[in-house]
Amino acid sequence: xxxxxxxxxxxxxxxxxxxxxxxxxxxxxxxxxxxxxxxxxxxxxxxxxxxxxxxxxxxxxxxxxxxxxxxxxxxxxxxxxxxxxxxxxxxxxxxxxxxxxxxxxxxxxxxxxxxxxxxxxxxxxxxxxxxxxxxxxxxxxxxxxxxxxxxxxxxxxxxxxxxxxxxxxxxxxxxxxxxxxxxxxxxxxxxx
Amino acid sequence: xxxxxxxxxxxxxxxxxxxxxxxxxxxxxxxxxxxxxxxxxxxxxxxxxxxxxxxxxxxxxxxxxxxxxxxxxxxxxxxxxxxxxxxxxxxxxxxxxxxxxxxxxxxxxxxxxxxxxxxxxxxxxxxxxxxxxxxxxxxxxxxxxxxxxxxxxxxxxxxxxxxxxxxxxxxxxxxxxxxxxxxxxxxxxxxxxxxxxxxxxxxxxxxxxxxxxxxxxxxxxxxxxxxxxxxxxxxxxxxxxxxxxxxxxxxxxxxxxxxxxxxxxxxxxxxxxxxxxxxxxxxxxxxxxxxxxxxxxxxxxxx
Ligand code: HEM
Numbered sequence: 001x002x003x004x005x006x007x008x009x010x011x012x013x014x015x016x017x018x019x020x021x022x023x024x025x026x027x028x029x030x031x032x033x034x035x036x037x038x039x040x041x042x043x044x045x046x047x048x049x050x051x052x053x054x055x056x057x058x059x060x061x062x063x064x065x066x067x068x069x070x071x072x073x074x075x076x077x078x079x080x081x082x083x084x085x086x087x088x089x090x091x092x093x094x095x096x097x098x099x100x101x102x103x104x105x106x107x108x109x110x111x112x113x114x115x116x117x118x119x120x121x122x123x124x125x126x127x128x129x130x131x132x133x134x135x136x137x138x139x140x141x142x143x144x145x146x147x148x149x150x151x152x153x154x155x156x157x158x159x160x161x162x163x164x165x166x167x168x169x170x171x172x173x174x175x176x177x178x179x180x181x182x183x184x185x186x187x188x189x190x191x192x
Numbered sequence: 193x194x195x196x197x198x199x200x201x202x203x204x205x206x207x208x209x210x211x212x213x214x215x216x217x218x219x220x221x222x223x224x225x226x227x228x229x230x231x232x233x234x235x236x237x238x239x240x241x242x243x244x245x246x247x248x249x250x251x252x253x254x255x256x257x258x259x260x261x262x263x264x265x266x267x268x269x270x271x272x273x274x275x276x277x278x279x280x281x282x283x284x285x286x287x288x289x290x291x292x293x294x295x296x297x298x299x300x301x302x303x304x305x306x307x308x309x310x311x312x313x314x315x316x317x318x319x320x321x322x323x324x325x326x327x328x329x330x331x332x333x334x335x336x337x338x339x340x341x342x343x344x345x346x347x348x349x350x351x352x353x354x355x356x357x358x359x360x361x362x363x364x365x366x367x368x369x370x371x372x373x374x375x376x377x378x379x380x381x382x383x384x385x386x387x388x389x390x391x392x393x394x395x396x397x398x399x400x401x402x403x404x405x406x407x408x409x410x411x412x413x414x415x416x417x418x419x420x421x422x423x424x425x426x427x428x429x430x431x432x433x434x435x436x437x438x439x440x441x442x443x444x445x446x447x448x449x450x451x452x453x454x455x456x457x458x459x460x461x462x463x464x465x466x467x468x469x470x471x472x473x474x475x476x477x478x479x480x481x482x483x484x485x486x487x488x489x490x491x492x493x494x495x
Contacts, residue, residue: 024465031250031264032317033465095468104454161452163315164362164433166262 009070013077016044017084034093041085046158046172048078049151053179060182072128075147079125082118110160117153120146148183151176245308246319248388250462255395256313257414258362259348259355266357267395274354276399276415285345285420288336295399301334302326304385307403312444312476314408316453316469319461323403324386329377331419337373341421344376345369346402346413363429369413370426370440371404374485380405380478383416406475406482408442439495443486444476448495 020040023029029036055071058064094101104111124144126132133140155176158169257267281298284290304324312318332344350366352358358365375381384401385392392398397414404411410430430438437451446456457469475482486494 027464029465031254031461032459034459035317037465092465093469100454100456107449108451108454110452163452164258164262 005066006070006073010073013048013074016040016081034088037088038085038093041081041088042158045078045081045085046154048074048081049147049154050172050175050179052078052147053151053176057179057182075144076125076128078147078150079121082121086115086118110157113153113160114157117150117157120150120153124150148180151180243320244462245322246460246462251319251321251387252393252395254319254461256315256409257357257395257397259357259365259367259415260395261357262362268393270356271394274394274398276394279399279417281400281417281419283331283335283419283421285422286338286341287421288338289334291335298331298383298400299385302330302383306389307382309380309403309405310476311403311405311409311412312458312472314410314438314442314450314453314455316455316457317459317461318470318476322388323382323384324389324392325382325384325403327379328381328383328402329379331383332377332421335421337421340423342373343422343425344371344373345418345420345422345426346371346416347418347420348413349415349417364432365429366417367413367429368426369402369411369428370422371411372425372485373421375404375482378482378485380481406443406478408444410438411442441486441491441494443491443495444472445474445491445495446472447474448492 020037024033024037052071052074055067055074058067090096090101094104105115106112124146127136127140127143136143155169155173158172162169253268254264255267256264257271260267260270276295279295280292281295282290282292304326306322306324308320308322310318310320346369348367348369349355350358352365371381382403384397384403385399387393387396392401397412400416401414402412402416411428425440428438428440431440444455449455455472458472459469460467473479
């Protein structure tokens with residue numbers, strides 16, 4: 001039973017990818033298919049960021065070690081969806097038109113922070129193996145705190161790309177803020 | 193300027209339907225305006241496939257109409273019960289004869305003609321739509337603007353009961369837009385009462401909306417209740433929301449990019465993921481007709 005849990009989480013995490021693949025092949029993306037893919041992969045990246053950040057608070061509140069066991073897998077799905085999202089933009093939307101892409105990255109602050117978030121994900125993905133954990137020891141933990149910065153950048157990206165007051169970006173912003181606040185060790189602060 | 197006949201850019205089936213429609217109305221084809229505005233020199237190189245009319249189902253289900261919500265499908269889903277009868281439009285301000293005119297009177301006084309225009313949204317997509325309407329200048333001439341009338345301010349309906357989006361401070365409701373008087377008097381500027389040979393659907397701005405083809409789509413107000421001629425430049429709802437992103441003029445201009453969307457290219461609605469973006473043209477391709485309105489103006493400054 002327990003051994004099935006992790007594979008099921010894997011399949012569930014891959015489900016959005018299967019769904020968008022199905023939609024692409026069966027032409028179910030509506031009038032603006034490229035935008036639909038961009039938005040879909042972007043939103044799932046953010047959802048997986050939130051899920052990844054929820055694991056250690058969940059462990060604290062429930063004292064199940066299970067949450068920590070799936071944390072790394074969820075983190076890798078963040079990278080997976082973020083990369084699909086980036087590839088949609090670079091390959092499908094802008095057809096490797098590097099002039100326009102670099103122009104966007106430099107001039108549009110929402111693309112800039114999105115790109116920065118993706119870059120920061122790379123070292124985390126590379127060092128996600130068990131071997132790297134043993135190799136880097138305490139530094140691994142320090143390095144992987146980058147996910148906090150990634151979460152903030154991802155949330156800013158969503159706020160800045162929205163045209164007017166949207167509810168969704170603010171909801172994600174609030175969720176991420178709460179998840180980050182849960183990490184502040186208040187005991188330490190007040191006991192000082 | 194290269195001229196295309198409607199038949200050249202219309203899918204056969206739709207064209208046939210249109211002929212039937214014309215017959216039903218008892219109009220002669222020559223009384224219709226054959227989309228001569230669609231293609232200008234800048235666009236002439238683009239392949240003809242790009243001139244296809246956007247399918248009716250996309251024109252009527254993919255809309256930006258924040259009064260009904262910010263999602264693209266919100267307008268079609270939430271506007272079907274919107275009451276457009278009775279509907280009066282007040283035309284006042286710097287005019288000699290201010291009037292209040294009903295939609296019935298408008299349709300009687302101003303026979304509609306068909307105009308195929310390209311609609312370019314500031315978000316970087318475009319559609320090609322066969323509108324039914326009449327030049328705004330015909331209506332404005334009826335009220336005789338005074339020489340103080342330098343601008344025209346359009347106000348859309350305020351009705352939060354029926355328009356759920358207006359219950360939230362997304363924009364400064366009611367929706368306000370404006371044109372300079374010469375832009376408003378230009379022959380390409382039309383008031384729209386229908387599309388695809390049908391009555392204007394609610395989600396597209398029924399019963400009366402504006403269409404200014406060389407400007408980004410948000411300049412073309414929907415569900416208009418007041419047209420006021422004024423001396424000072426009106427502040428539009430979008431200018432108020434974000435003055436450094438939305439200027440008063442908002443002419444389609446590939447050289448001035450919006451902080452969020454590159455304006456150099458656009459996606460054609462209804463094309464699959466295989467089709468590339470197409471280059472955006474100055475004044476949305478209507479430069480031959482309208483560029484002279486802006487002679488000597490720095491359009492980077494007056495965006
Ligand atoms: C960790 C990294 C990232 C996250 C969490 C993220 C998240 C998102 C989200 C949530 C959306 C909006 C989805 C919606 O409206 O439903 C979005 C849209 C978008 N993202 Fe990202 N993104 C990331 C990285 C990037 C990168 C690297 C690029 C490009 C270089 C990029 C380009 C875009 C574009 C072009 C849009 C659509 C904007 C529009 O609608 O006009 N994103 N992203």
